[in-house]
Amino acid sequence: MIDRNKEALLAVKPAVKKRVKQLRSEIEEHNRRYFVDADPVIPDVEYDALMDELRALEEANPELRSPDSPTMRVGERPSEGFAQVEHSAPMLSLDNTYNAEDLRDFDERVRKLIDLDTVPYVAELKLDGVGLALRYEQGRLVLAATRGNGRTGDDVTRNAETIDTVPKMLRGDGRHAPVVEVRGEVYLTYEGLAQMNEGQEERGDRIFANPRNTAAGTLKMLDTSVVATRPLQFVPFQLLFPERHGVLSQWKALAYLREATFTIPPHSRLCTRGIEEVIATVEELQNLRDSLPFGTDGVVVKVNEFEWYDSLGTTSKSPRWGIAYKFPAERKTTRVESIFLSVGRTGAVTPIAFVEPVGLAGTVVRRASLHNADEVARKDVREGDTVWIEKSGDIIPYIVGVVKEERPKSAKKFVMPDVCPVCGEALDRPDEEVVTRCINPSCAAQVRGRMIHFASRNAMDIDGLGAKVVDTLVTEGFAKSIADVYRLKHEDIVNLERFAEKSADNLIAGIDASRNRPLDRFLHALGIRHVGRTVAELLAGAFGTLEALRKADVESVAAVEGIGPVIADSVVHFFSSEGGRALLDDLLAAGVAPAPVVRGESVDGALSGKRLVLTGTLPTWKRSEAKRAIEGAGGKVVSGVSKATDYVVAGESPGSKLAKAEKLGIPVLGEGELMELIAGGGA
Ligand SMILES: [Zn+2]
Incomplete structure (x- = not known):
């Protein structure tokens, strides 16, 4: 009996193991799309379902647990390149409820705890967005942080500053307490998303599917200039420490915020007659839902009077003074x-x-x-x-x-076919992956897709080479690879459909004009996995020339600030792969010569040409301040310690980077020594 059970267990294991591996790879892929590309492809409910399945399998099979598993990361999806900020009070989320009965239960609990017959509530639409904490000092915006894991979040101040509806100065300067803290939601309207997608389509870039995920991804982009082009919006939902401002209720808090020039959630309602009025309001708002210009996922119901909040208290997860009513999908x-x-x-x-x-x-x-x-x-x-x-x-x-x-x-x-529906070559699906791929590099569908991306405005920006022209060139056999574009002659295309003398001239001129685009555009254009615009800029800035980047190893690519090991791996893999090398050689032979990018801004200073790594918490400088000071002195901050590192600056709880520096014999500095060095004291 026992043996047979054992056998059964052994028999089931490889399948479970395989599924766990698959789930991890799929979730990581979604995480990367979420963070690196700011363009997730699956709805949150499905992402959550994958995570739930993985968690369940790991719980049932503890030996499969691993510190690398995406389940081991708490809070929001990982981010790189932002300083961490501790919230002045935890950012908790409210309990969810899905029906009127739950709302009545909530009301009963509240009334019991504060011993009142009728409790006034405020009902606010919950916009489908992502949480943001704002801090104002002397009326001026000084800090914006994401929710993160609820206790610490990412410092996204520079990105938040680009949002029109985040006031940079509060109105009524001098009237405010020295510190004002506001929490709210960053979101995109449907129209805002449509505008963004119009631009994306024109450039042949990906379409954003989900306003909330796009808002979340945008808020955490490293390139503030891109964030500034996106129509993010902000609505506040909470004034922190209201007693500092003499504000006694949520309804008054909304008025205070409106006065300070915030745009408060539309259709907010004070329900003085208790929970039945709240339920009627919730129904009303649910009926409005289709006509609203933004996505909502429900109504938030809060006890109006702040004086009760202390006696209501919080559970470990959520405050008891409020509840979120979720609309059905x-x-x-x-x-x-x-x-x-x-x-x-x-x-x-x-x-x-x-x-x-x-x-x-x-x-x-x-x-x-x-x-x-x-x-x-x-x-x-x-x-x-x-x-x-x-x-x-x-x-x-x-x-x-x-x-x-x-x-x-x-x-x-x-049944997934064995062969590509476009080129007829065999399809490939590695065991641990969920994606089936056509691996024939000259597959027409891929060449077409790569070429449209290559020519798109953010990439090589080739005038006249849009999706329809690419279609014609590919079907007529004039473009079997991207490099073929650079071999096109006037006489090749003038007789093709959609072309005449002038348009043929224009296309050739557009192609010629793109031969010396800067390296960052060229890198983005190649369509290397995980290399979008921002990463391409980081790579070009760090390596300067294509030759230098082609020779780089994983360690030196990963040492570029803002680039993690996954991206580094993908980059080096591309440049060392047969296909990647052939494509580059072919492009260079066809007369493409990407213009070198000047490395950083060469500032003359005590740290000119030096590469520094920051690790741990410095006694007085924030990470961003230290970085600015180093760059101001001509130095460069990189993220990984390698032989090319000149100094490691270590603060409190420095982690493995310090150990590595010591192993490699790289000089380690404290904050004081760094300051001296910058001041020109030498080291
Ligand atoms: Zn194919």
Whole structure:
């Protein structure tokens, strides 16, 4: 008996192990898309479902636990390149509720604790955004931080400063207490997202699917100039330490914030007659939902009078003075007409369901992404099936599940084909990955996708080479690889569809004008995995020339401030791969010569040409201040310790970087020594 059980256990293990590995890889991929590209591809509910499944498997099989697992990271998804800020009070989230009965229970608990018959509440729309904490000193904005894990968040002050509805100065200067702290939500309106997507489409870049995720990703971008182009908005929902301002209730707090020039949540309501009035208000707001210019996920209900907050207290997770009522997600059924496979520029093959058009949350839905073969298999979606589709803040809806009773007898299980639907070559799916790829580098679908990206405005910016022209060139056989574009001649294209003498001249001129674009644009254009605009700029700034970057090893790429090991790996892998080398040689041979980028701003100072690593907490300088001081003296701050590091500046709890510096014999400085060095004292 025991032996047989053991056998069964052993038999099930490889499958579980494989699934855990798969889940981790899939979640990491989503994390990277979320952080590196600021463009997640799956809705949050599905991301959460993956995390839940992984957590459950790890709990059931403790030997599979690993410190590298994404489940081991608390709070929001990882971020690099921002200083950490401790919140002056924890940023807790309210308990959720989904029906009127729960609201009545909440009210009963409140009334019992504070011994009142009728409690006045404030009901506010909960905008579908991401939390932000603002700190004003003498009326001036000095700090903006993300929620992070609730206790510490990322310092995103420079990004927050670009948001129109975040006041830089509070109105009524001198009237405010020395410190004013405000918490609220950063969000994008539907129109704002549509505007962004218009620009993205024009440039042939990716479309953003979800306003909330896009807002969250944007807030955590390293390049403030990009953040400034995006129409982020802010609404406050909490005035911290209201007693400092003589404010006694949430309703008065909203008035105070409005007076200070914040835009408070629209349709906020003071419900003096208790919970039944709140429930009526919630229903009213839910009916308004479709006509609102932004996404909402519910209504937040708060006890109005602050004097009760102390006696109500908080649980370990949430305050007891408020509750969040969540609107149900919008769902409809429709029929899957066909499942189509789309091949992207990276070769990723994505199944897409074409559905009978159906109206959902203000748009007509015609297609829904099925993400990957596992996803289709898990939901068992078949052509001809009636399916539930849902939108939870996303522009592109997703399929929740199949109405099995309505499945036609003839419906066949979806099978991922073995060969690419475009080029007919064998498809590849590594064991631990969820994505099936066409690995034929000359697959027309990939060449087309890569070429559109290569020519797009943020990349090589080739005038006249848009999606339709690329289509023509690829189908006519004039462009089998990106480099072929640079070999095009007037006589090749003048007779093609869509071309005449003048447009052919213009295209050739546009192509020629792009031959010497700066290195950062060229790197972005290559479409190396994980290398978007920001990373391309960091790489170009650090290495200066293509030759230098081609020779770099993983360690030196990872040592660039803002670049982590995953990106470094991907970059070095590209430059050492056969395909990558062939493409570069081909481009150079065809007359492309990316212009070198001047490394940083060469400031003449005591630290000119020196590379420094900061680790631990310095006694007086914040990390950002130390960085500025070093750069001001001509030095450069890098993130990883390597032989090329000149100094390591160590503060309290320095971590492994100090040990590595000692091992490599690199001089270690304290804050005082650094200050002396910058002042020109020498070391
Ligand atoms: Zn293919």
